[in-house]
Amino acid sequence: MSGSLFDARRVPAGTSTISIRNLSLEFPIFHGGARSLKKMLFRQGKAALTSSRSLRTGGEVRTGRPDGGPVYVQALEDVSVEIRSGERVGLIGHNGAGKSTLLRVMAGIYMPDSLNVAIRGQVAALLDVNSGMNPELTGRENITLMGRHKGLNTTQIRQLEQDVESFAQLDTFLDLPVRLYSSGMIVRLGFGLATAITPQILLMDEWFMAGDFHFRERAEQRLSSVVNSTDILVITSHALDVLETWCTRLIWMEGGRIRMDGPTADVMAAYREEMQAPEPEAAPPAEPAG
Numbered sequence: 001m002s003g004s005l006f007d008a009r010r011v012p013a014g015t016s017t018i019s020i021r022n023l024s025l026e027f028p029i030f031h032g033g034a035r036s037l038k039k040m041l042f043r044q045g046k047a048a049l050t051s052s053r054s055l056r057t058g059g060e061v062r063t064g065r066p067d068g069g070p071v072y073v074q075a076l077e078d079v080s081v082e083i084r085s086g087e088r089v090g091l092i093g094h095n096g097a098g099k100s101t102l103l104r105v106m107a108g109i110y111m112p113d114s115l116n117v118a119i120r121g122q123v124a125a126l127l128d129v130n131s132g133m134n135p136e137l138t139g140r141e142n143i144t145l146m147g148r149h150k151g152l153n154t155t156q157i158r159q160l161e162q163d164v165e166s167f168a169q170l171d172t173f174l175d176l177p178v179r180l181y182s183s184g185m186i187v188r189l190g191f192g193l194a195t196a197i198t199p200q201i202l203l204m205d206e207w208f209m210a211g212d213f214h215f216r217e218r219a220e221q222r223l224s225s226v227v228n229s230t231d232i233l234v235i236t237s238h239a240l241d242v243l244e245t246w247c248t249r250l251i252w253m254e255g256g257r258i259r260m261d262g263p264t265a266d267v268m269a270a271y272r273e274e275m276q277a278p279e280p281e282a283a284p285p286a287e288p289a290g
């Protein structure tokens with residue numbers, strides 16, 4: 001049985017897939033600091049001129065050419081992933097490892113070369129609590145807007161409104177503009193809305209772990225019925241116990257690359273072992289050239 005009000009299947013149940021092949025994605029840095037960053041990369045000497053890896057934080061920062069050129073962050077590098085129906089996949093890794101970027105590619109927010117990415121099935125992305133919400137409209141108006149956007153009829157929109165209202169428990173705030181909500185209140189509304197329609201592929205960032213204790217308890221109950229009726233789940237979280245509970249497979253990202261991909265128990269054991277190992281010492285700064 002579906003845990004939410006509406007079912008949004010677009011391909012037959014059990015046939016959803018995510019296929020990503022040799023995907024690389026970089027973000028150019030346009031900030032004023034890019035100039036001094038370029039100088040810093042240059043000072044590091046020729047070997048490090050096109051690459052500066054910081055330990056366990058972020059993707060590589062690179063320059064386009066040895067003589068300078070634009071500076072960019074390599075968020076993903078040569079990533080290949082195949083995910084089939086029935087899989088519950090967790091993404092783990094250090095801050096800036098590329099987990100959210102990979103989720104955003106799967107959600108179609110970043111659209112690299114279409115030859116690299118093929119998604120089959122209807123996708124819902126719980127990546128950003130504000131996504132799709134208009135802060136100037138009331139909570140109730142946002143529910144109606146979302147219902148229309150999903151193609152629901154008037155009766156279904158009424159059902160959606162009742163469902164989200166009873167889940168979010170915002171009382172009178174539901175009729176006030178969303179810009180007046182606290183961050184926890186926005187999570188209640190955003191989460192209630194996003195989980196009211198069962199997708200075939202559910203992509204989640206860890207924001208839903210926000211909210212008070214009672215909310216989290218109810219959120220996890222609601223989520224478990226949605227997750228059980230989706231074909232594919234991909235979730236990223238630093239809460240390893242959450243991943244162990246939900247996931248059958250883990251992908252360990254490091255510096256934009258896939259370091260390990262396999263059954264949850266195997267990848268988690270390797271990841272925990274590495275986390276407990278002492279940090280390698282940072283290399284001393286190189287002497288200025290010339």
Ligand SMILES: Nc1ncnc2c1ncn2[C@@H]1O[C@H](COP(=O)(O)OP(=O)(O)OP(=O)(O)O)[C@@H](O)[C@H]1O
Nearest residue numbers: 027058059073075094095096097098099100101102
């Ligand atoms: N919009 C952007 N513009 C520039 N750089 C970005 C952008 N989004 C991500 N990055 C960079 O890409 C790299 C990967 O970031 P990403 O958000 O995917 O990491 P993450 O694994 O989700 O990290 P965290 O665990 O801290 O959320 C980081 O080095 C980050 O600085």
